[in-house]
Amino acid sequence: MNLTSMKAALAAVLAGAILSSCGNDGPNLKGNLKMDRDTLLIQVAWKRNSLLDTVVLKNGYFETTIPDSVGFIYLFPKPKSENEMITMCPKRILFLPGDKMTISGDVYAPEVSGTELYDALNRQTEMKEAEREWLDKVQERNSLYTFDNRNAAAIDSLREVVREAEKRLDEARMNLVKREPANIASAYATIFLPEKESIEAYGMLDESVKNSAIAPVLESFISSNKASLQGKQNWESLKPGVQAPDFKLRNLDGEYMTLASFKGKYVLLDFWGTWCGWCIKGIPDMKEYYAKYKDRIEFVGIDCNDTEEKWKNGVAEHELPWTNLYNGSGKEIVTAYGVQGYPTKIIIDPEGKIAAKFVGEDPAMYKKLDELFQK
Numbered sequence: 001m002n003l004t005s006m007k008a009a010l011a012a013v014l015a016g017a018i019l020s021s022c023g024n025d026g027p028n029l030k031g032n033l034k035m036d037r038d039t040l041l042i043q044v045a046w047k048r049n050s051l052l053d054t055v056v057l058k059n060g061y062f063e064t065t066i067p068d069s070v071g072f073i074y075l076f077p078k079p080k081s082e083n084e085m086i087t088m089c090p091k092r093i094l095f096l097p098g099d100k101m102t103i104s105g106d107v108y109a110p111e112v113s114g115t116e117l118y119d120a121l122n123r124q125t126e127m128k129e130a131e132r133e134w135l136d137k138v139q140e141r142n143s144l145y146t147f148d149n150r151n152a153a154a155i156d157s158l159r160e161v162v163r164e165a166e167k168r169l170d171e172a173r174m175n176l177v178k179r180e181p182a183n184i185a186s187a188y189a190t191i192f193l194p195e196k197e198s199i200e201a202y203g204m205l206d207e208s209v210k211n212s213a214i215a216p217v218l219e220s221f222i223s224s225n226k227a228s229l230q231g232k233q234n235w236e237s238l239k240p241g242v243q244a245p246d247f248k249l250r251n252l253d254g255e256y257m258t259l260a261s262f263k264g265k266y267v268l269l270d271f272w273g274t275w276c277g278w279c280i281k282g283i284p285d286m287k288e289y290y291a292k293y294k295d296r297i298e299f300v301g302i303d304c305n306d307t308e309e310k311w312k313n314g315v316a317e318h319e320l321p322w323t324n325l326y327n328g329s330g331k332e333i334v335t336a337y338g339v340q341g342y343p344t345k346i347i348i349d350p351e352g353k354i355a356a357k358f359v360g361e362d363p364a365m366y367k368k369l370d371e372l373f374q375k
Contacts, residue, residue, distance in 0.1 A: 029073070029095075030063035031103035033110065039078040040107070044071040044095070047220070054078065070216050071095045075107055082147070089142045091135070094188065096213040109135060117214065120185040127189065130172040134165040170194060174201060182206035187214045195225040227335050235338025238357055244348045245336035249302065249325035252312065257325060264350050266297035266372065271334070271344040273305050274314035279343045282361040283318050289366055290322055293373050297347075302327050304334060304342065347372075 033040065035057075044051045044066050051071075055062045066073070073093040079085035093112055095101060102114040109132070112118040122128070141158040144151040173189035174197060180186050187209045190201040202210075202222050210218065238244075246259045259267070270286065272279035290299050299322035303311040308326055315324050327333055337346060345365050347355040355372070358365040 027063040027065050028100045029066050032060045033107045035077045035107040037077050041076050041078050043074040046071045069097055086145045087143050089139050117184050120183055124176055124185055127172040127176055130169040134169045137162045137165045177201040177204050182208055184209055184212055184214055187218050191221045195229050198225050227331055231335045231338040235340060238354050240354055242354045244352055244354055247333045249327055251325055262298045267348040268297055268299045269346045270301045271304055271339050272301055273303055273342055274310050276342040278361045289369055296373050305329055
């Protein structure tokens, strides 16, 4: 789980917005964990849906009921502070429909058993050892994180160590897929391989695994990997002079707009979201340059990965004066423009061709605008 997710989880707990799940026939998640406090946070997440619960351990033991559906489980002690929170590295545990799962041992490196998937994974010695080595290195690196970034040099020195451990883990994952293509553990290994290798491994898997309970997770990851690879290729192809991809998105009035709606003017596409800290941080500079050049270029904000309500509230809260379009969780325009991070800003000339592209809140983008319009 990333820092943003953990901060959101902690905020929900501190606010008392704890979502307890029920409705199953008895507990389907139980265990005996070693940790230095008695309050355990359990987050169950799938795509953008998330449930959060707290459990009080009794001599290390707990049991609870989570939704009987696909979900990734994250277990971590209730953080005592935000600084402690950023050092936590909870293990990602996959829960499938019908599972009755037992978790034991260290809260950050627990042993999982009782399900078809984890019983199969527990028999894969090579992959388990490689995962343990990688996780140890990740935890060593994460323990150095602080808000004041005082351990930056030490963290940098561990990056290559973590990468090498991850390479060894990926080799073990691929070896398993090649050796046992009909094993559900191989499907799990396929999910966590790098994009290109994951797609390759998926092609090796037996149809019985592809149609098993893990299928929704497997298909989601493979689809995402394919879109990501295509997006990277598209980003590389977006060179100056290349025709910009068209799109069709709704504005605040519910009207659809396309790239042709801005024909004859320069256009700045700003891929952003209300959840994106750097996007929000850049708004004052965006407003300054919008006021400076709005008669020569159309700014077009394209909101991504927000609900429609959050998008509209964000536009109102930050008083965004330019054209605003809603993409939500749509993949088409994000893939077409090869968006790799947020914000991404793309300048298109009056003929609809790419003039320049930028990832992040980059001062070079504003310099480019000055070059274009101060001639």
